[in-house]
Each structure stands twice: as structure tokens, then as C-alpha cells.
Amino acid sequence: MDLEGRRVLITGASRGIGAALAEAFRAAGAVVALAARSEGPLLALATALAGAAYPVDLCDPEAVAGFIGRVEASGGPVDVLVNNAGIDSSGFYGDLASDDLERLFRTNLLAPAELIRQVLPGMIDRGRGHVVNISSMAGVAAFPGLAPYAATKAALTRLTTGLALDLAGMPVGVTAVEVGPVTTDMLANIDGYGPTAASFQRMFNIRLLRRLSAPEVAQAVVSAVQKDRPFVRLPRRAALFPAIANLPQWTTRYLLAGVRPRPKER
Numbered sequence: 001m002d003l004e005g006r007r008v009l010i011t012g013a014s015r016g017i018g019a020a021l022a023e024a025f026r027a028a029g030a031v032v033a034l035a036a037r038s039e040g041p042l043l044a045l046a047t048a049l050a051g052a053a054y055p056v057d058l059c060d061p062e063a064v065a066g067f068i069g070r071v072e073a074s075g076g077p078v079d080v081l082v083n084n085a086g087i088d089s090s091g092f093y094g095d096l097a098s099d100d101l102e103r104l105f106r107t108n109l110l111a112p113a114e115l116i117r118q119v120l121p122g123m124i125d126r127g128r129g130h131v132v133n134i135s136s137m138a139g140v141a142a143f144p145g146l147a148p149y150a151a152t153k154a155a156l157t158r159l160t161t162g163l164a165l166d167l168a169g170m171p172v173g174v175t176a177v178e179v180g181p182v183t184t185d186m187l188a189n190i191d192g193y194g195p196t197a198a199s200f201q202r203m204f205n206i207r208l209l210r211r212l213s214a215p216e217v218a219q220a221v222v223s224a225v226q227k228d229r230p231f232v233r234l235p236r237r238a239a240l241f242p243a244i245a246n247l248p249q250w251t252t253r254y255l256l257a258g259v260r261p262r263p264k265e266r
């Protein structure tokens with residue numbers, strides 16, 4: 001998709017990867033709409049990028065209900081939805097509070113799934129659109145201390161690849177982003193739990209992973225939307241793992257080639 005003048009809604013845009021995504025999409029000519037809870041940073045970034053801010057708690061089902069409608073009513077159609085907002089859960093699973101577990105699944109999985117459900121019909125009617133889901137390498141394989149986080153990301157990746165099958169032949173693209181550790185507040189938090197930090201350190205030591213920067217991830221995402229690529233996988237040196245994990249999907253795709261994903265009439 002040529003991003004010039006296209007409207008891109010980015011969740012979790014108050015800091016970290018989301019803020020870098022906002023800057024990268026703006027630099028590519030897009031008009032940005034930014035969502036997160038922290039009103040101050042969100043407004044400041046939206047103003048700096050000549051975009052719009054939509055303060056929202058994506059954990060709150062009432063706030064998520066009709067959210068795309070509100071964004072579109074105030075600034076025009078959403079051409080690209082980037083589901084980036086997310087929280088981590090590093091720690092021992094048995095110590096996790098019930099509320100935290102619910103927040104994790106609502107923020108990382110239910111909100112993105114619901115926003116896609118809301119945005120898709122308009123994209124199909126307009127004949128253009130792209131959905132990006134910021135998953136994680138933790139969605140490919142779980143790291144110690146990150147079991148529920150990894151579960152949300154594995155489900156988000158599967159939602160994305162399943163959607164790609166549903167949308168075959170339609171003018172809406174999807175991209176799953178499976179990246180390793182990125183230097184943000186989230187990583188600092190994850191590094192605070194010994195077993196998770198040790199597992200990352202081991203991967204760094206054998207040079208399988210490296211710390212990514214938010215701008216390099218953001219640039220790769222923008223490029224994937226421009227070129228309609230189904231995956232962003234970084235660092236490249238670890239790309240073999242998600243590729244192997246996705247082997248059954250390639251097989252399914254091959255076996256299903258020629259099967260119409262939807263009947264002609266709805």
C-alpha cells in the first residue's frame with residue numbers, strides 16, 4: 001500500500017515501539033491516529049506528528065466497544081490498523097494475580113481481535129486496508145517466566161495467519177510481527193525477573209538474539225505494509241525458528257490452494 005495520505009491507527013503509541021511506529025508511518029506520508037491510556041504523551045506525540053490522539057484503556061471492554069467507529073467518525077476511515085499495545089507478565093505463573101491474568105489477555109489478545117472485527121468490514125467495502133499485529137518471538141516459543149504472555153502472542157500470531165486465509169483474494173493485507181527483545185520499558189521490566197533475563201542472556205551469548213531498537217522494528221513494519229508482506233521477523237539471524245514453526249501453515253496453504261475462503265454471496 002502506498003501510505004501517502006493514508007490513515008494509520010496505532011495502539012500503544014504513547015511510548016516504545018508504538019511511538020516509533022507513529023514516527024515511521026508519518027515519515028512515510030501517512031496520517032497517524034494514536035491510542036493509549038497516557039493522555040499527555042499521546043497528545044504531545046500526535047501534535048508533533050500532525051495526527052490525532054485517542055486516549056483509551058483497551059483493557060476496558062466498554063471502551064473497546066465501538067472504538068473504531070469513534071476514531072473513523074472524528075477523522076476519517078482507518079486504512080491501516082496496527083495492534084501494538086501490549087503488556088508483559090514476567091514472573092512465576094503461580095504468583096500471578098487473577099486480575100493481572102485478565103488484563104494480559106484483554107490487552108494483548110481480546111482487544112486486538114475485537115478491533116480487527118470492527119475495522120475489517122469498512123476496509124473490505126472501501127477496497128483497501130491492512131492489519132498489523134505486533135506479536136513476538138515469545139509467540140513462537142515460550143521463554144521462562146513468560147508463559148501467559150507467550151500464550152497471548154501465540155494466539156495473536158495464529159489469529160493473523162488465519163485471517164490471511166480468510167482474506168485471500170480480498171484487498172486487505174495482514175502482517176504478523178514476530179520480533180525478539182526490543183529496548184523499551186517493557187524489556188526493562190522483563191529483565192527484572194531473573195529466569196527470563198537469564199534465558200535472554202543465554203540467547204545473546206550464543207549470538208542468536210540481539211537487542212533490537214524500536215525505530216528499526218518500526219521501519220521494518222512500515223516497509224511490510226508498503227510491500228504487503230505477511231511477516232516481519234527480526235533479528236534476521238533468528239528467523240529460522242518462526243519459519244520452522246510455520247511449516248505446517250505453508251503445508252495447509254498449499255493443500256488449500258484453490259479453496260474459496262468465503263462463498264461469493266454473504
Ligand SMILES: NC(=O)c1ccc[n+]([C@@H]2O[C@H](COP(=O)([O-])OP(=O)(O)OC[C@H]3O[C@@H](n4cnc5c(N)ncnc54)[C@H](OP(=O)(O)O)[C@@H]3O)[C@@H](O)[C@H]2O)c1
Nearest residue numbers: 012014015016017036037038058059085086181182184186
Ligand atoms: N519490547 C520488547 O522486547 C518486545 C518484543 C516483542 C514484542 N513486543 C510487543 O511490542 C508491543 C509494544 O511493546 P513495547 O516494548 O513498546 O512496550 P511499552 O514500551 O511498555 O509500551 C506499551 C504500549 O502499550 C500501551 N498500553 C498498555 N496497556 C494498554 C491499555 N490497557 N490500553 C491502551 N494502551 C495500552 C502503553 O501505553 P499506556 O501505558 O499509556 O496505556 C504503551 O504505549 C507489545 O505488544 C509487546 O508485546 C515487545
